[in-house]
Amino acid sequence: MHNDFINKLNELKNSAEAYAIAIIVRRKIPSSGKPGDKAIITEDGHIHGWIGGGCTRGIVLKEALLSIKERKPRCVSITPSKIEGADENTKVYAMTCQSGGEVEIYIEPVLPKPQLVIFGTSHIAKALAKVAKAIDYQVDVVMSVPDKNVFPEADNIIGLKDLEVNQINTFAYIVVCTQGEGDAEALNKALSIGCDYLSFVASRKKANAIYAEVRGMGATFDQLKTIKTPAGLDLGAKMPNEVAISILAEIIKHYRKADEIVSSTSNNEKKEEVTINNDDFYMNPVCNIPVQKSTAKHVLEYKDEKVYFCCDGCKVSFEKSPEKYMELTV
DSSP states (O other): OHHHHHHHHHHHHTSSOOEEEEEEEEEETTOSOOTTOEEEEETTSOEEEOSOSHHHHHHHHHHHHHHHHHTSOEEEEEESSOOTTOOTTEEEEEOOOTTOOEEEEEEEEEOOOOEEEEEOOSHHHHHHHHHHHHTTOEEEEEESSOOTTTOTTOSEEEEGGGOOGGGSOTTOEEEEOOTTSSHHHHHHHHHHHOOSEEEEOSOHHHHHHHHHHHHHTTOOHHHHHTEESSOSOOSOOOSHHHHHHHHHHHHHHHHHHHHHHHHHHHHHOSSOOOOOOOTTEEEOTTTOOEEETTTOSEEEEETTEEEEESSHHHHHHHHHOHHHHHHHHO
């Protein structure tokens, strides 16, 4: 099982997919997981490895997805009774499984490298690729005629006409620095991707002229308003390397600001919600924990609808007052 865990880590190492690692650090029998057991949880709801079954499995899945969403690790304790001395950084769940037992899990998110997509082959584009690789960003370059020799440090070289929107992660940072070579075509293509950050290396006067061309290609005024021009923070940069640093400084600021927004939002939310893009999962109405339908052992029908539970305890609670729980799911 350890080899399977390592193989999965290697498989995900260079992917653009975020995931979380969960490891059991303490347990009290009869819980099935034991200290050292670990698993990788991906955003589609798959758990690779072993961290226990029943309540534990669903709770770890939920907390792992929240950990990825909030970009920070967390400790989770699952116990039949309140833990004395549990600190504020530990999320405590009541064990609903009738078999009992206790378990504590540490969960840590693993986020993909920030992805920088550069349009163009200008001197600033080349400098930007070098500086971005120096801070371990994924660098993809879009150019009219693909040529790896122009950008030897780039992870991927993509032809402008061959670029498909789904090739670029919507969380990517896009910089168009064509500087006179197919500006409008490149900018229009970049806009179609729909990323949160898109900057254009140009003066405002030149940018306005290019925007008029892009409008003629079908871009909307609202789309054009999302473009950051001039690109980068105002550091008084003149040379290509300096301009590249100012652009990356702005990207880093944008990236870290997203962390602050996520943290602030999560602290203010009273109810933590998770979304799993997998139809095989069902939200247990009793404990609000996701259950995998294809492997669920506790299932019953209520008003012609199948209801799935993570454990026998939740099923028993539901049977006592089904209307109460089904109203909460509406």
